[in-house]
Amino acid sequence: MIWLTWRQFRAQTIVTAAFLAALAVTLLVTGLSLAHLYDSSGLATCHGPGSCGPLASSFINQVKGGLSEKVFYAGIYIVYAAPAIIGMFWGAPLIAREIEAGTFRLAWNQSVSRSRWVAVKLGLIGLAAMVTAELLALMTSWWASPVYQAAAAARSDSLSIARIAPPLFGAQGIAPIGYAAFAFTLGVTAGLLIRRTIPAMAVTLAGFALVPFAWPSWVRPHLISPLRESMPFSTARLDEVMIGAGNQMIVGDTASKPGAWILTNQAVKPDGQPFTGPPTQACLDRGVQACNAAIGRLHLRQVITYQPASRFWAFQWYETAIFLVLAVALAAFCAWWIRRRRLT
Amino acid sequence: MTWLTWRQFRPQAIAAGAVLAVLGAVLLVSGLSLAHLDNSTGLAACPAHHDCASLASSFLRQARSGSYDKLHGLAAAIVLLAPAVIGMFWGAPLITREIETALGVTAGVLVRRTVPAMAVTLAAFAAVQLAWPSWIRPHLIAPVHAVLALGKVSLGGFGEGPGNGLFLTVGSKGDGWILSSHAANAAGQAISRVPGGCSTQTGGPGTFLACLARKGVRVAVTYQPGSRYWTFQWYETAIFLVLAAALAGFCYWRVSRRALA
Numbered sequence: 272m273i274w275l276t277w278r279q280f281r282a283q284t285i286v287t288a289a290f291l292a293a294l295a296v297t298l299l300v301t302g303l304s305l306a307h308l309y310d311s312s313g314l315a316t317c318h319g320p321g322s323c324g325p326l327a328s329s330f331i332n333q334v335k336g337g338l339s340e341k342v343f344y345a346g347i348y349i350v351y352a353a354p355a356i357i358g359m360f361w362g363a364p365l366i367a368r369e370i371e372a373g374t375f376r377l378a379w380n381q382s383v384s385r386s387r388w389v390a391v392k393l394g395l396i397g398l399a400a401m402v403t404a405e406l407l408a409l410m411t412s413w414w415a416s417p418v419y420q421a422a423a424a425a426r427s428d429s430l431s432i433a434r435i436a437p438p439l440f441g442a443q444g445i446a447p448i449g450y451a452a453f454a455f456t457l458g459v460t461a462g463l464l465i466r467r468t469i470p471a472m473a474v475t476l477a478g479f480a481l482v483p484f485a486w487p488s489w490v491r492p493h494l495i496s497p498l499r500e501s502m503p504f505s506t507a508r509l510d511e512v513m514i515g516a517g518n519q520m521i522v523g524d525t526a527s528k529p530g531a532w533i534l535t536n537q538a539v540k541p542d543g544q545p546f547t548g549p550p551t552q553a554c555l556d557r558g559v560q561a562c563n564a565a566i567g568r569l570h571l572r573q574v575i576t577y578q579p580a581s582r583f584w585a586f587q588w589y590e591t592a593i594f595l596v597l598a599v600a601l602a603a604f605c606a607w608w609i610r611r612r613r614l615t
Numbered sequence: 616m617t618w619l620t621w622r623q624f625r626p627q628a629i630a631a632g633a634v635l636a637v638l639g640a641v642l643l644v645s646g647l648s649l650a651h652l653d654n655s656t657g658l659a660a661c662p663a664h665h666d667c668a669s670l671a672s673s674f675l676r677q678a679r680s681g682s683y684d685k686l687h688g689l690a691a692a693i694v695l696l697a698p699a700v701i702g703m704f705w706g707a708p709l710i711t712r713e714i715e716t717a718l719g720v721t722a723g724v725l726v727r728r729t730v731p732a733m734a735v736t737l738a739a740f741a742a743v744q745l746a747w748p749s750w751i752r753p754h755l756i757a758p759v760h761a762v763l764a765l766g767k768v769s770l771g772g773f774g775e776g777p778g779n780g781l782f783l784t785v786g787s788k789g790d791g792w793i794l795s796s797h798a799a800n801a802a803g804q805a806i807s808r809v810p811g812g813c814s815t816q817t818g819g820p821g822t823f824l825a826c827l828a829r830k831g832v833r834v835a836v837t838y839q840p841g842s843r844y845w846t847f848q849w850y851e852t853a854i855f856l857v858l859a860a861a862l863a864g865f866c867y868w869r870v871s872r873r874a875l876a
Contacts, residue, residue: 286734325774329782332772341749356737364730468730473630473704484689 272383272391280396283361287403294349295410301342302414308333309417314424327425334418343418346411350442353407354454355479357400362458363471365392366605370466379609389606397455397602404451412443423530435583436532437487444587449594454479456601463605492534494589497576500528504538504571506563520550522566530580538571546571627705638693645686699740703733753794755850758837761788762803765828768836771796773824781809783827783834790841798827799835806832 277284309315312330317323334340369375379385422432434443441450457478462471509522522538538546546569553565578586621628653674708729763785771786785796798806813826839847 282731328772329774329780332774332782332784335772335784341745345745360730360734469704469708469733470626472730472733476700484685488685 272387273395276392276395280361280399284399287399291403291406294407298342298346298410298414301339305334305339305414305417309421312421314421317424323424327421328430330421331418331425331430343415346414347438347442350404350407350411350447351438351483353404354400354447354450355476357403357451358454358458358475358479359472361396361400362455363462363475364468365396365459365462366609367462367466367468367471370462371468385609386606389602389609393456393459393602393605397452397598400451400455401448404447405445408443408445408447431527431529433530433532433580435530435578435580435586437491438483440491440532440583440586441483441487441590444584444591446587446590446594449591449598450482452598453482453594453601456598456605459605460601463608491586491590492532492578495578495582495585497534497578499574499576501539501572501574504566504569504573506567509563509566520546520548520554522546522571528575528577528579532578534576534578536573536575539574541570541572624705638690641686642690645683649683695744699737699744702736702740708733752847752851753792753839755847756839756843758794758839759791760803760835760837762799762801762833762835764833765824768834770824770834773820773827775809775814775823779808781806781827781832783832785834785836785838788836788838788840791838792841794837794839796834796836799833800831801833803835805835 309330312326314323314326314330317326334343366375369378378388381388419432419434422430425431432439434440440446454475458471458475461474461478462468465471465474504522527533540546551562551565551569554562768788769786771784773783775781781798783796783798785793787793800806810827810830810832813823813830
């Protein structure tokens with residue numbers, strides 16, 4: 272059975288291995304030159320934000336705009352695309368092609384029981400999917416580690432990189448394992464239910480493409496209830512004054528938490544209600560300084576809700592566990608469906 | 616023949632129609648609310664007021680903070696991905712399926728051929744998306760080189776690296792596409808070291824920049840001006856249409872002379 276799985280999966284294995292090898296060489300070559308740039312930037316030996324800040328900013332500016340920036344984003348893109356491609360090309364054809372070709376009659380009538388057939392196929396190829404996704408995440412994270420170290424050393428808001436915020440979160444840690452397992456079993460299930468390879472691939476692509484958009488917008492922020500912080504509104508950090516129709520005025524400052532995922536950022540009045548106006552007269556007909564001073568006299572507070580950087584691994588474990596549970600549920604459904612199916 | 620094409624292509628046409636309809640509805644609803652935001656910020660009528668720039672930046676900030684930013688990114692991703700998906704699901708099965716089914720090869724072979732063709736299409740198109748803007752598009756028209764005084768340009772970043780290394784880049788040049796930029800002297804030759812007397816350690820960034828300007832440091836920038844947008848659009852469309860015609864011609868030639876064995 273293991274030999275059969277390997278024999279039917281050989282082409283995909285070879286293509287994937289070739290792609291991983293080519294990517295590894297590319298990342299190794301460019302990654303070593305990036306690491307060298309980091310070592311020679313003086314960031315490894317600097318102390319304190321005073322001396323590290325300018326070095327980090329110079330390092331990050333050098334990375335920006337060059338080939339390194341393209342590799343950085345291409346790496347994230349590949350880690351996100353891999354589960355979708357695995358679901359389409361490994362998952363969807365797995366059962367659909369046996370049904371299309373009629374070979375399921377042969378495959379499911381052997382001395383090997385159907386349960387064992389499903390368990391070995393899903394187990395081995397699912398494992399390969401998870402290993403592939405995690406290898407991609409590890410390779411690209413290793414490549415980008417000097418960038419993250421520099422951003423951490425800078426200790427400044429403008430250079431901070433929030434690894435807990437999308438899109439970086441889903442391309443790192445162990446979350447890709449969960450995505451790959453889920454996408455693979457989604458493809459298998461689509462193939463089983465639709466019974467035709469190409470429509471099943473299309474459904475898998477459409478279904479899984481929703482995950483990177485819908486999940487971080489509506490589900491992930493609420494997995495752990497966000498922290499809330501209220502601080503005096505600072506006109507020094509004033510970032511936005513908007514006077515709109517209906518006697519509205521909206522102000523905002525650039526309150527931020529380095530490395531955190533900011534979910535909302537709102538100015539509130541001393542009584543706790545969101546500030547929406549009315550506009551102060553100084554902002555309507557006098558200069559910026561008078562406007563800032565008038566806003567200062569309103570004694571507003573800035574309230575942010577956020578997920579702190581320290582929760583990175585908690586979110587990673589939650590997310591991986593959720594998608595693995597979904598994958599197991601889909602796999603169990605497939606096994607149940609195949610066991611009870613009549614061979615017609 | 617047209618009927619045959621329609622009949623064989625019907626599922627794909629229906630799926631594409633459905634995607635277009637849903638996307639159209641989402642964009643229409645959010646687009647109308649974005650247009651409303653544009654009106655309510657006063658941006659539409661700003662020549663009557665005084666300060667278009669601050670209204671525009673507050674509009675952009677609002678647009679970026681809401682779901683508009685996500686939609687904008689999603690729409691751009693869909694436009695970039697659509698050709699790959701079309702190639703995979705419309706193009707690849709078109710002939711492989713015919714060959715394999717019509718020629719009596721068992722249906723099992725269909726998977727072995729169609730699916731690899733889809734994989735190859737995806738890989739090739741991904742390579743084009745990566746390589747074209749990096750290595751080919753910038754050179755379709757010779758880019759403009761300019762050497763500018765520091766005060767005349769919006770800088771992206773500047774700083775002092777190890778060993779007195781000078782680092783200076785241009786942030787934006789109108790709505791042009793910046794290909795590269797570096798510190799230079801008046802003749803455009805690259806300057807790689809911070810001139811003596813200037814330092815980021817003493818005084819703020821403003822002092823450092825003023826000192827660089829005093830020492831004659833300028834910035835050399837290579838870019839494609841925003842005014843070339845439509846020229847590039849026409850070039851690129853023409854090039855890909857010619858490639859498509861060449862591939863179609865090749866397919867026609869292969870199909871018409873292929874022995875049915």
